[in-house]
Amino acid sequence: MARLYSLFSSSKGNATYIGTLQSGVLIDAGVSYRRLAQAMERCGLAMSAIQGVFITHDHSDHVRGLKVLSEQLRVPIYGQGKTLRNLIDHDAVSASAILQEMNQTITLADLALTAFVTPHDTVQSCGYRVQMSDGRICAVCTDLGHVTKTVEEALTGCDLVLLEANYDEQMLRAGRYPPYVKKRILSNVGHLSNTDCAQQVRKLIESGTTRLILGHLSQENNRPALAEAAVANALSGLCRGRDYLLEVAKVETSGEMTVF
Template sequence: MARIYPLFSSSKGNASFVGSPRGGVLIDAGVSCKRLMQALGDCGIPETAVQGIFITHDHSDHVKGLRMVTKRLGVPVYAQARTLRRLVDGELLAPGCRAVEMTGRVTAGDMELTAFDTPHDTEQSCGYRITTADGRHCAVCTDLGHVTPTVQEALLGCDLVLLEANYDPRMLANGPYPAYVKQRIASEHGHLSNPDSGALAAELIAAGTTRLILGHLSQENNTPALAERTVTEALHSFRRNGDYLLEVAPVETTGKMVVF
């Protein structure tokens, strides 16, 4: 069975490990190398288990530690073409690091990954759908302003989805951010709100998804309890712990993982 370890998840830094202590991949490296290595260690994952690093986009909460992590691990970095260009231009990859453009299906260790476009306020951004050796599917999907048909198609049929639940619309509206930042977050190319996450979650569960992890929660405009409540309310016609399991990804790992 494959597992996902949501190592870091918030607007301050993101990284997940998908696989097992024998081998797997990192999705994003948005915290310092030191903290990321510490988190892997806390989860019992040896550094040698990391077989590739897949980057969703070039915002610093996803690539902050990338240069040092690539220097330390010496594994290839995968990203979409324009994202890769920005990583190279921004010197976010260690010298000699193998940079691989995501096109179609990519094999890393005993897993296959495909990127799917997400609508977000940067040059290019994507989520990843991952198929394990035993035919299980999971996806990591954060940093999107709204749910497009492409996103929906990529997530349908996944056993597990790590899905953004970034903000509560009322907390955002009444919160401390300047108006232009509020607009950016709530825009079609910003982040996914709790109600939007709940609506998509209901479609996914109806289509057979059994495990949901809510992630990339804003620390200013959301709380874990509120995200969980909004999404479970949207899932009222399904049985929690029967039809589906729901977790909220911690800001920093507690060592927990979810098997799928």
């Protein structure tokens, strides 16, 4: 049974496990190895179940634990070419790590993973579309300034989507971040707001997606209730629990999973 475990999700650290209890993949390793192992254990998952690590981009909230992870687990690390080169240059992976450029669909642990480009302020960034052996599809899509045609195509047809709902625009604008940081977050290559996310959620549900997880919420500029309210607002006429299931990813898992 295919499952998605959102282990960590916020501007402070991100990691998602997709697979079965026996084998699967990790998308991002943005917390220390120790915290990652503890979260996996809370979900009943052994670290040895991880068959590969797929990196979305090189920001620290996605790769903080990668160096130790790549020393402890001898599994391949996948990412876009420039991302991998940056990780090597910044000593963010072990020198002996097995790095594989993500330029085609990778089949691993009974899953087929495809990267799609996302607009974000780093050398290269991507999300992942993951197809199970039984045909069901999920996607992890965070850290994007806006939804491009490429992103929309990658998400369409997924049964489950973990989509970024980073900030409430009012909270961000009134908040204590310096103007240049606010500008970066609000830009086309920053993060997705609750409103942007909600609009996309509506499109996804209308095209057949049944499960949504709102993720990568800013602890500074967002609240789970605000993200949920924005989505509820965009989904008038649709019934939660009947037309779709919606969760907000926790900052750190207490052991839950999403079966789809």
